[in-house]
Structures are given as C-alpha cells and as structure tokens.
Amino acid sequence: MTIVPVPGPLPPGSTIGIIGGGQLGRMLAMAAARLGYRIVILEPQADCPAAQLANRQIAAAYDDTKALAELAKVSAVVTYEFENVPVAAAGLLAQSVAVFPPPKALEVSQDRLAEKRFLNGIGISTADFVAVDNDADLASGLSDFAGSGVLKTCRMGYDGKGQRAFRHFAGDVDGTHAAMGGVPLILERLVSFEREISVIAARGTDGSLAAYDPAENVHNAGILHSSTVPAAISAATAELACRNAFAILDALDYVGVIGVEFFALGDGSLIVNEIAPRVHNSGHWTEAACAISQFEQHIRAIAGLPLGDTARHSDCVMENLIGGDVERAPALLSGPGLVLHLYGKAEARPGRKMGHFTRIRPIAS
Known part of the structure; x- marks a missing residue:
C-alpha cells in the first residue's frame, strides 16, 4: 500500500x-x-x-x-x-x-489481543493474558490466574463496556462466552497496583517526540472521573512512562498525539493497560494548565509543524461532567481558577460525557 x-x-x-x-x-x-x-x-x-x-x-x-x-x-x-x-x-x-495517525495504529489498538502482543513484542510489560474463544479457554485461564481476572471483548469495548471481572472465582463458567456475545475475548490477570496514570505524548512527521507530565486518573463505573497533575509518582516512574510512550510511537512510525494508560505498581514499575491512537480524555487538563494543549499538539504534528512546549504553568485537577452533572456548570463558573468546557450535546444521558472542567493552582514548590 x-x-x-x-x-x-x-x-x-x-x-x-x-x-x-x-x-x-x-x-x-x-x-x-x-x-x-x-x-x-x-x-x-x-x-x-x-x-x-x-x-x-x-x-x-x-x-x-x-x-x-x-x-x-x-x-x-x-x-x-x-x-x-x-x-x-x-x-x-x-x-x-x-x-495520521497511520492505519497501523488503528489496527493494533482495535484488538486488545493484538495490542498486548504488540506491546510485549517491543519489550513493554502488560498484565498476563490469554485468548478466550470458548468457555474451556476461560476455565483454563481462570485456573492459571488463581480464579481472578478481567474478561474483555477484544474489540469495541470502551468506558467499562464489554467487560466482566472475576475474583477468586471457583464456579461454573458454562455459557459465559455466549453471554459476552460469542465474540473473541481476552482474559487479563488482575493486577495489584497503587494507582492508574496516563501519558499524553506526540510524534511529529520528522520523528520528533514530546510528552506531557503523567496524570493520575480515577475511574467511576469504568468511566474516567478525574485526572490530577502531577501524579503521585516518583520522577523515575514518570520518566519510565514517557520512555514507554516514546517506544510505542517509534514502533508504530506514528504521527500525532497518543494516550497511553498505565498501572503503577508499588515498586515503581509500570505495566501498560491500553493505548489510544488519538487525543485522550485524560489529557483535557492540558488546555488549562499548558500553553499548548494536546489538541493543538495533535494538529501541529499532523500538519508538519514543530511540536509545542509541553511544560505546565499550573498544577491541576480535571473532572468530567457525566450525564446530569452538566447541570453543575453555572455554579462551577463562580469558582476561582476554573476552566469549563461543554461539548454542545443537546441531551444529557446517564454515562454520557457532556463536558469537563479543570481547576488550576500554582505549581507546588
């Protein structure tokens, strides 16, 4: 091609x-x-x-x-x-x-099994996993993972959809594959982690690389609730996260912005949860706390312009407005140091992202 x-x-x-x-x-x-x-x-x-x-x-x-x-x-x-x-x-x-990003990035990210194999193939750690094409595969995988794991559809799941968690499960799994749609699945070992973080990184047409500071993320019901910057991680862990993101960008010959989600373990090591070949919800804070947002960075990259400065001028917390949360918008506007962004959606439905806001504060000394 x-x-x-x-x-x-x-x-x-x-x-x-x-x-x-x-x-x-x-x-x-x-x-x-x-x-x-x-x-x-x-x-x-x-x-x-x-x-x-x-x-x-x-x-x-x-x-x-x-x-x-x-x-x-x-x-x-x-x-x-x-x-x-x-x-x-x-x-x-x-x-x-x-x-841009290249179609190869879509191909890798659309299938969780292909994504895990790609990441492992370039030396990046993920949770242990097994392919699940039937109930017998699931029973075998749960046995290997001490009865605990997260079963996911390989394709199309997002915001917690298409997933089922098992914890110390010792029952009958008959019918589970069919109940999940009879589609290809992946079982991932449950990971004991201290926090979830993400890195928003970019690669230009000339191969130049840039990354924003890692954000610490909190999810509710599988949907991102908040992103806090700086994350409560060491400088070494933050550097490792950026190195991993850069390795992914180079391996895909990527152009544009990417979101890479990690589990941060107690010893400071990281495993990648998933990658998103696009601008990412956990990077929305950049429009309020940086001179160059992730959105401008993406446009710069795909347009062949120089990548922008990723430095923060503020610490911050970004929160999503989900469903009826959007009704808080007028009250939020009375608060200091707050940047509000609504998405122009006419109908607020449960689980639907209607907007977000970011509270900025001086960088802690």
Missing part, C-alpha cells in the same frame, strides 16, 4: 479532515481554527458536536466509499477522533491523502 506523505508544513487555509464528530473532534476543530486551518468532518450524525464548529460536514457512514473519496479530495491531511474507525476505510484514504 502506498502511503501519501503529508505535504507539510501545511500553510494556513489548508483543510484538515477529521473522521468522527464527537467532542474530541470538536476540540481538534477549535485548535485547528486557531492555527488558521479549515476543517471538514466525516460523521453520519447530523448536528454532531464537531460539526457545530467545523467548516463542513460530510454526513455519511465512516466506510462510505463515495464519502471517503470526497474527504480525500478536499483534505490536505486526514485524522480521526476515535479508535474504531474501520481500518479498511483508513487504508483506502491513505492511498490518496496523508492519514
């Missing part, structure tokens, strides 16, 4: 295509506009959050060949805001326009 290089640095007025019209696409569109670029969104849903700020929306399915051809025709470079973009669609686009 021929991959078209980015004709960068892209001059102002160039058009960037974004596949996906959610809040991440919206924030990418905002960052692109600040740098003088135009945005076209490929998204089937009318009046999606990103289209409210884009110059144009192509309202079609992500794998619609005519829509993809139109997107390639009008775009100087194409990116995406979620990792479940059809790989075939990304590959088709890449034959006629630069697509």
Whole structure:
C-alpha cells in the first residue's frame, strides 16, 4: 500500500479532515481554527458536536466509499477522533491523502489481543493474558490466574463496556462466552497496583517526540472521573512512562498525539493497560494548565509543524461532567481558577460525557 506523505508544513487555509464528530473532534476543530486551518468532518450524525464548529460536514457512514473519496479530495491531511474507525476505510484514504495517525495504529489498538502482543513484542510489560474463544479457554485461564481476572471483548469495548471481572472465582463458567456475545475475548490477570496514570505524548512527521507530565486518573463505573497533575509518582516512574510512550510511537512510525494508560505498581514499575491512537480524555487538563494543549499538539504534528512546549504553568485537577452533572456548570463558573468546557450535546444521558472542567493552582514548590 502506498502511503501519501503529508505535504507539510501545511500553510494556513489548508483543510484538515477529521473522521468522527464527537467532542474530541470538536476540540481538534477549535485548535485547528486557531492555527488558521479549515476543517471538514466525516460523521453520519447530523448536528454532531464537531460539526457545530467545523467548516463542513460530510454526513455519511465512516466506510462510505463515495464519502471517503470526497474527504480525500478536499483534505490536505486526514485524522480521526476515535479508535474504531474501520481500518479498511483508513487504508483506502491513505492511498490518496496523508492519514495520521497511520492505519497501523488503528489496527493494533482495535484488538486488545493484538495490542498486548504488540506491546510485549517491543519489550513493554502488560498484565498476563490469554485468548478466550470458548468457555474451556476461560476455565483454563481462570485456573492459571488463581480464579481472578478481567474478561474483555477484544474489540469495541470502551468506558467499562464489554467487560466482566472475576475474583477468586471457583464456579461454573458454562455459557459465559455466549453471554459476552460469542465474540473473541481476552482474559487479563488482575493486577495489584497503587494507582492508574496516563501519558499524553506526540510524534511529529520528522520523528520528533514530546510528552506531557503523567496524570493520575480515577475511574467511576469504568468511566474516567478525574485526572490530577502531577501524579503521585516518583520522577523515575514518570520518566519510565514517557520512555514507554516514546517506544510505542517509534514502533508504530506514528504521527500525532497518543494516550497511553498505565498501572503503577508499588515498586515503581509500570505495566501498560491500553493505548489510544488519538487525543485522550485524560489529557483535557492540558488546555488549562499548558500553553499548548494536546489538541493543538495533535494538529501541529499532523500538519508538519514543530511540536509545542509541553511544560505546565499550573498544577491541576480535571473532572468530567457525566450525564446530569452538566447541570453543575453555572455554579462551577463562580469558582476561582476554573476552566469549563461543554461539548454542545443537546441531551444529557446517564454515562454520557457532556463536558469537563479543570481547576488550576500554582505549581507546588
């Protein structure tokens, strides 16, 4: 397959295509506009959050060949805001326009089993795991893992969906594979960790690398609740997290921003939980506590511009507004040092990300 290089640095007025019209696409569109670029969104849903700020929306399915051809025709470079973009669609686009991050990153991240094998193959630790294609595989894996583990669908799970936890399980697993949809599954050994952290890192078209300080994350019901920076980890652990992120970026010949989630263990070591080939919820704090947000960093990278400074000017805590939490917005605005960002979604539903806010404070001495 021929991959078209980015004709960068892209001059102002160039058009960037974004596949996906959610809040991440919206924030990418905002960052692109600040740098003088135009945005076209490929998204089937009318009046999606990103289209409210884009110059144009192509309202079609992500794998619609005519829509993809139109997107390639009008775009100087194409990116995406979620990792479940059809790989075939990304590959088709890449034959006629630069697509960043590369389709290979999608292929690796869309399948948890492939992702774990990729990470282990480049020397990065993960939880122990086994492939589960039937109930017998599950029973064998639980036996190996002392009855404890997390069973996940290999594809399409997010925000805690498509998962089932086992703790010291000694019962009958008959019917479990079918109950999980009869699809390929992965069983991961439960990990005893002190905290969850993530690193937002970037790689430019010239191979340059940059990373933001690791954030410490708290999840509720599988959905990110808050990200705190700095994380309560040692300088050595923070450096290791960044090195791991850089190794992943180089191995994928990546261009753009990536989110890498880790479990931090008691001895300071790390294991990677998962990677996200896109801007990431746990990096939203960068728009309030850094001169260059993760969204501008991504646009810089895919446009062939120099990567920006990732230094913090503040410590901070970012919190998501989930469902009815958005009703807190007016009261939040009365607080000092608070940056609020709402996503333009008309309906607040349980589990739906409606916005986020970041409280900043002076960097602790």
